[in-house]
Amino acid sequence: MDSEVLRQKLEQLTGKRTGIKQLGRQHSASLFGMGTEQEQAVIHEGYLWIPLYDNDGRITAVWVETEGLSPLELQLVDYAGRNFAVALKATGLKEEGEMEARQLSSWLNAQLEQEKDDTEIPDDITLKGRLFGDMIPFLLVSENVHNPQMTYRSLMKLLRSYFENxxxxxxxxxxxxxxxxRKELLTGGDDKEDEEESAEDLLSxxxxxxxxxxxSEWVGVFHLAVSPAIIPVKGLTGSVALLRETIILGRIFQVGDYIHLPWELHMERLVNSIPDDRRRQLLGQIGDYTAVLADKEMLLTLETFFEMDCNVSETAKKLYIHRNTLLYRLDKIKQETGADVRSFGDAAIVKLAMLLYKVTKRK
Known part of the structure; x- marks a missing residue:
C-alpha cells in the first residue's frame, strides 16, 4: 500500500478531509519535537497529524480533520497511520522519496484517465513545491516480461549518476x-543554449x-521519449500524454528504434489519427506499393533516404553501400511503383504510402 492509498482509506473510514504533507525542518520540530526515535501523533488546530517518516529533518505526515471524530475513531486512525509508518521504514522507501513520487503518480494517472491535460497540480501534493521551475520530462517504458523489474531505488541511483542536477x-x-x-542539463547553468546546437539536438x-x-544496466527493450522543457506544476499532464502518444507512434512507425522524439513524428501522428477504413481506402487510391514496402531492404532504403532528406550521397553513406547501388535501388522502386522518389511530389506520395502501410499492416 502506498501513501495515497492510505490517505484514501482514512478518508473513507472517517468521512473527513485528509491529506499528506512534507513539513519543513522548523515546522517538523515545533509540531513533533526532534531527537526521539519514534515521533508520536499530535492534534493541532483541529487536525490529527501522524508522522510517517523523517527525511533529513523534514517530516512527511498524514493529517486528518478531527471535528466530530470519537476518541475510538481517532485511536483507529492513529493505529493505521503508525502501522503504515512502521512498514514504510522496513521497506526503505523514505530514503529515495518514493512515497511522495507515488502520491504524485496517483494524481497524474487519475487526470490522464479523465483526459485532463491542463490541470494544475493541487497544493496537497507534497512534491508541488519542487515543480515550479523549468524541467525536461522523459518517459521510460520497459517491454521486459521475464527479466526482473527495475526498482525505484536502483533506477533513481542510476539517474543521479547521469544527471548532475x-x-x-x-x-x-x-x-x-x-x-x-532540471533544464540546466541542456545549458550547463547558462541561460543561453549552445549556439551551434538546437535544444532539440541537445535533447536527442x-x-x-x-x-x-x-x-547497459538492464537486459531487455526500453523505449524513451523526451519533450521540450515545461513548468510541471501546470503542464505536466499534457506533457505525459504527449510522451505516451510519442512512444505508441514510435513503436508503430519506428520499428527497431528505441528513442522517440515528438517533433519527428508530426506526419505519423496525422496518419495514425485517420480512421482505419479511411486509411485502407487511401492506400488503395495511392496505388499498389506492396511489393516494395514488403521488401525489408527496399523499406530500409526508403526510410533512410527520407531520413537523409532525399540526399543520395548521405543515404549511401548511412547504408554503407556504393552510390550506384543506391541509384539502382531507387530505379527499381520507380519501375515497381512508377514513382521517382528523387522528385519532391513522388517522394511525398511514397512517404505517405509507407506510413499508411505500416499502420494498416498491424491491424
Missing amino acids: EVLLIPLQDKEWLILA QTSMGLHELIA
Missing part, C-alpha cells in the same frame, strides 16, 4: 517511469546517452 522519478503505470530533470543527445546507460 536535481532529478525526480515518478513511477506511473507498470514498467512506465516519468523522469523530470541526452536521450541517447540516458538510454545507453539504462541498457
